[in-house]
Amino acid sequence: KKLSREELEKELRKEAQGTWILTIVCALIHIVPAFLLNGNGQQMFHMPQWFVVSVFGSGIVAILAHYFNEKFADFDYDEEAAEEIKKGVI
Numbered sequence: 001k002k003l004s005r006e007e008l009e010k011e012l013r014k015e016a017q018g019t020w021i022l023t024i025v026c027a028l029i030h031i032v033p034a035f036l037l038n039g040n041g042q043q044m045f046h047m048p049q050w051f052v053v054s055v056f057g058s059g060i061v062a063i064l065a066h067y068f069n070e071k072f073a074d075f076d077y078d079e080e081a082a083e084e085i086k087k088g089v090i
Helices: 005-037 049-072 079-087
Strands: none
Touching (some): 005 049
8 A cells, every 4th residue: 555654654663663672682682691691501503502592592583573574564655755765855
C-alpha cells in the first residue's frame, strides 16, 4: 500500500527505534556472557565457552532480529517520496 509522508515518517521512525533496541540487545548478548562465563574453564568446539556463546549467540540473535524487523516493517512508498528522501526533504 502507498503511504503518505506522515505515515512513511512514522514507519521509518518505528523501524529505526526497533533497530536501536535490537542493537542494544545484541550488544548485551555479546558482552554479558563474556563476563559471566569467563574463567570457568569450560570449552565448546575447542574454544572457550564464553567466546562461543558470546559470538555465535549474538550472531544468531542479530540474524533473527533482522528477519523479524524486516517482516514487520514492510512498507512501500511512491517515487516522489523516494526523491524527497534523497534530497533530505523528509
